[in-house]
Amino acid sequence: MSHETRENYRTHVLLQLALFASLAEYEKELINERVRAGVIAAKSRGVKFGRQPPKPETVDTKVRLVRQLMGEGKTAEEAAEAVNWSRATLYRYLKEFGAEKGSIPEVTTRAARGRSSYAASKTTAARE
Secondary structure, three states: OOHHHHHHHHHHHHHHHHHHHHHHHHHHHHHHHHHHHHHHHHHHOOOOOOOOOOOHHHHHHHHHHHHHHHHOOOOHHHHHHHOOOOHHHHHHHHHHHOOOOOOOOOEEEOOOOOOOOOOOOEEEOOOO
């Protein structure tokens, strides 16, 4: 193959790749439009998307159990694990339902190996 033929061939290949890429992008946009239209139609029919919220009775029972466990001296992480929650979920529900006084122990923080002067060692109340 001569040099001119190789250059010509390379140019055609690049053109084909560019065409395929633009067609793929166009098809992707069509799919996205159809999905958006389907979601709008489903919502207009009353279909609900996402996870169902937990039952209030279940949450109330778990919050009472968490308060009891933390009052007995368990850590937030241990109490959350006992009711199959993350620690963040535990604190969110304690904030929502109100934590009983004394049920949340104080947390002691310490400086992070000299990297931050802001996190000086101090005792603070746990998150509310």
